[in-house]
Each structure stands twice: as structure tokens, then as C-alpha cells.
Amino acid sequence: GAGVSQTPSNKVTEKGKYVELRCDPISGHTALYWYRQSLGQGPEFLIYFQGTGAADDSGLPNDRFFAVRPEGSVSTLKIQRTERGDSAVYLCASSLSGSAGELFFGEGSRLTVL
């Protein structure tokens, strides 16, 4: 597709379970970002990939959160031992390297932890 694709669009899980969220960026975009948006708030930065490597993971809230991008394209955000406070919309975005700030966002994955 032409845009950023995220799956699943909705995920309901129980407290303590493991979750994986997938992002397929726009073809040719080397930069990939994960953001998290809680209800009534703006998106909050989690992690930034340039190619395969995590260039900035300063936004990950704790060590239960981890993300990978093994081949420099698709990325997976992994959340271990989920907590109710992890409930949010997880947004993925991509951009051409060098395009300051103009990110192309996917529709997001809504995670609900019961």
C-alpha cells in the first residue's frame, strides 16, 4: 500500500500477557518512529529507528517495552507483562531521512489491557 500500515488495528488482552504490534512503513522511508497516544493527550515519542538500529529509545517507559526492525523495513513493538496503564493507541510513523519532522503516520493500533 501507499501509506504506513499497522496491525492489528485493535488488540484486547489481559493484564500480564505479552503483546506484539506490527508496523509496515512507506517503501523507501529509512526512518521509523513509534509513538503512544493516551486518551485526551497528544502522541508521545517512544523510539526512533534509522535503518535497522534504534537511534533513540529514550521514550520507552520501562524495560517491558522493546522494539525491533531487523531488516530496516517492518518494525515490531513488543510489550511484556502488560499493565492496564499500557492501554493506548500505538502510532507508527515513517519519514525520508533528512525530512525534518514531517512524519507520515499509520492509523494506529488500539491496545486495551483488561
Next chain:
Amino acid sequence: DQQVKQNSPSLSVQEGRISILNCDYTNSMFDYFLWYKKYPAEGPTFLISISSIKDKNEDGRFTVFLNKSAKHLSLHIVPSQPGDSAVYFCAGTNAGGTSYGKLTFGQGTILTVHP
């Protein structure tokens, strides 16, 4: 510490009138600012941006003004149209840094344009 603040949770205007959305920031390292628009169940989409070397940037019906001394920016939409009804987010970043896509967003303002 909320580095980007949008103090108006909502704004309602009549079709054809001007919409003015405001944003304040505290981080002096921010040198590039963006506005994003978000419809329900969609991701944010880029609208307009401004570098700190400018005080105004215009794109069709949309104009962003930057007042660096006041650490304030605003988005003007004129004339407003019902299709402009959405949530508008202001964001700042340090374009000179290594993570220029690391945006800090405000809380958003819900704009409703009435026909």
C-alpha cells in the same frame, strides 16, 4: 513537564470565519514547529510547519505564525470549512539534533466548524 501546551481543548467557529489555534512551548532547543490534523480513527496528518528563522509560513488557507520571544505559535485557518473539523496538534522539535523526527506534541485542540 508539558513542553508544548495547547490551552484550549476545543474551539467552535462558523463556516467562512477565521479559526485561530494557539500553542505555547517551553523548550528553548526547539527550532522547528509543525501542525498536524487528526480525524477520528485515523493517524495524524501533516498540515504545515515553520522554522525558527521565520515568523510566518503560509500555505493556502493555512498560516502559521511564530513569536520566538513569547515562545508562542498560532495556526490561522481562513476561511474555515466544515471539513476542517478535526483535532489539531502542535508539535516542536530540534531539527538540528540527531532525532529530528522526535516530536513533542501538545494535547490537541478540537476544532468544530459549523455550516
